[in-house]
Amino acid sequence: MHIYKAIGLMSGTSLDGLDMAYCHLWEENGFWKFDIKETHEIAYSDDMREYLKNAIHLSNEEHEQLHDDYGIWLGKRVNDFMEELEGEVDFVSSHGHTSHHRPEEGFTFQLGNGQLLANICNMQVVCDFRTKDVSLGGQGAPLVPIGDQLLFYNYDFCLNLGGISNMSFEKNKKRIAYDIGLANMPLNYITQKMGLAFDEDGKIARSGKLDHDLLEKLNTLEYYRLPYPKSTGYEWFIAEIVPLIENANVSEADLLCTFIHHNCEQIAIEAKKHSSKPKGKLFATGGGALNSYFIEILQEKLGADITVIVPDKTLIAYKEALVFALMGVLRLQGKTNVLSSVTGAREDSCSGEVYFPQN
CATH class of the missing domain: 3.30.420.40 (ATPase, nucleotide binding domain)
Known part of the structure; x- marks a missing residue:
């Protein structure tokens, strides 16, 4: 060995x-x-x-x-x-x-x-x-699902809450994954305007209230209607999301609260759409998994049929670095490390x- x-x-x-x-x-x-x-x-x-x-x-x-x-x-x-x-x-x-x-x-x-x-x-x-x-011909993203498939196969869904949210799961014996949409990127953008690096444990968001007008604008963004495979990033955030933040006439706490509810609604929609078991397990990692308010609202939106599992802090924070180490191993072995079922490419690579x- x-x-x-x-x-x-x-x-x-x-x-x-x-x-x-x-x-x-x-x-x-x-x-x-x-x-x-x-x-x-x-x-x-x-x-x-x-x-x-x-x-x-x-x-x-x-x-x-x-x-x-x-x-x-x-x-x-x-x-x-x-x-x-x-x-x-x-x-x-x-x-x-x-x-x-x-x-x-x-x-x-x-x-x-x-x-x-x-x-x-x-x-x-x-x-x-x-x-x-x-x-x-692929999206070049997301890449982490090869790690989900090979290292975290005991879970029905693997959710990463980084700057954006992405999720992977097995469907018809193939790994499917795509960028759902937003996670920490808008939250950090808002807190940085307040002179804070981030909203620790979602305390500020928890104190806010929903802005239903902004929530509706976010939930009707074109990106969410696109079929997978799909990926997004900073360009989309700057073009589509920042103007909504800047034009919203509400407090930072309300903005943070609204974005967490929006993020969790979109994640829950996608997980429920692909859930094939009476009781599923969703494995949550990335910085957003450290935000207890984010996880609390996510569980609320998912309901009783899908349970959010949050691992220890090391795995939350370093899962992606671990997966890139695995991808390096697979590259040196000459084995597949990027899945076309995830990216939409013509073939695995x-x-x-x-x-x-x-x-």
């Missing part, structure tokens, strides 16, 4: 920071097993957050510079992390940070130059997991670019 020892790196649309997870992964009796050995989160500085947030507006030359700068920055953070580790590391698997995601135009881009990352940390690196799928240090 071979144990793969990998560091998974994840930076999501919520722009909280970089998640790093040192993981052991192995196959046992035909099933993948894992052990998250060490984790570390690095919050982005205000300057770094703005740099990444505004990447979409940079010129080609400036964007390429950010790609290099961020790759070097990642390499240095990996070096710092490895100094704390007692075990060996076989390779680094990096999601990077998505600056552009326009699969309908055949384009996606993950910041974090893999060659520079490999050079700085002197490790083999696997990265850029989305581009091949997009070239095959073994995605990711591999870099070796050149010093």
